[in-house]
Amino acid sequence: MSPHFAYRCTLVGAGPGDPELLTLKAVKAIASATVLLVDDLVNDAVLSHASPTARIVHVGKRGGCQSTPQGFIDKLMINAVHEGERVVRLKGGDPFIFGRGGEEVEHLRQAGIDVDVVNGITSGLAGLSSLGAPLTHREHAHGVVFVTGHAKPGDSGTDWPQLAATARQAKLTLVIYMGVSSLEHIGQGLLSGLPAQTPVAVVQNASLPTQREALTTLGELVHTVQREQLESPSIIVVGDVVQGARAWTAQPQTAQKAA
Incomplete structure (x- = not known):
């Protein structure tokens, strides 16, 4: 009762x-x-x-x-x-x-x-949607994982290598919140289980007039964020669905600014 x-x-x-x-x-x-x-x-x-x-x-x-x-x-x-x-x-x-x-x-x-x-629309959805790309796709992503990049004090946080291996095996999109301050650690962990050419989108201030974004690859993620001076609050989307963004080119060699 x-x-x-x-x-x-x-x-x-x-x-x-x-x-x-x-x-x-x-x-x-x-x-x-x-x-x-x-x-x-x-x-x-x-x-x-x-x-x-x-x-x-x-x-x-x-x-x-x-x-x-x-x-x-x-x-x-x-x-x-x-x-x-x-x-x-x-x-x-x-x-x-x-x-x-x-x-x-x-x-x-x-x-x-x-x-x-x-309920409200979460930035992890709104951010990638604003670039014209989905979080799931029948060919590219069978599911999506929302994960924080900011561990609670005293908590070891996410096992990024394990998550990357799971994402690759199960074809999952990773949506990372609060990850900018720990980006180098996160990037290194993900690269142990995902290819360096994996597409990534970073979106700051999703849905606001001040929104800024960049399209890049996992191998260039840290460099791109530093170069573009992207800051919190930002969401980071990792996975093949990012190729659906309007500004994505077939084989990006360097970070791309979304149109």
């Missing part, structure tokens, strides 16, 4: 940045909130859907930068809900894809609060 919760909170995915990529359900949730706890990566234009009387609290959370402690955010949510507020936790991308949504759900439920989740 499911537990009875007297209080509710809503986690809303604001998508990759472009406010037009919000779902209708997200817009309705934002409009109904009396308190919104907003991550840094959420476009300010998204907040135009909020009530003029809503209290907006910016709580940080940006990879590679100083962030509001997660425990403090949890307390803010719990206190606001218990005070009778209609609370929306507004997160970039999707709450359940590297958004710590699972951790927040656990803390809220432990406090007697039920949680509704409104």
Whole structure:
């Protein structure tokens, strides 16, 4: 039998940045909130859907930068809900894809609060889509793996050689979040199981007017990112599906800037 919760909170995915990529359900949730706890990566234009009387609290959370402690955010949510507020936790991308949504759900439920989740488009999908390429393809990729390049302190992180070998054997696309700061380590690991000529796309600020991108190969990945000065937040897509990008040439010898 499911537990009875007297209080509710809503986690809303604001998508990759472009406010037009919000779902209708997200817009309705934002409009109904009396308190919104907003991550840094959420476009300010998204907040135009909020009530003029809503209290907006910016709580940080940006990879590679100083962030509001997660425990403090949890307390803010719990206190606001218990005070009778209609609370929306507004997160970039999707709450359940590297958004710590699972951790927040656990803390809220432990406090007697039920949680509704409104999904958002994740940057790993939006980034490659913006280049005109898919994440899966019947001939090139039988599946896709979303993986973080940023390990939790004390965690050894992803076994990149093993993941690369699996991706090659099973024909999988790899979508790497938060990987720029560890790119040399990631690249070396992937090269132990994937060919150097494997296509790669790097997309910074996916879906925003400030989006920048580069097409390259796994062997040239580190050099390309350094040369193009691509920074976080960026997603890195590794696999043959990248050849579907509009700007891809048949046999790229050097990094290509996407049109």
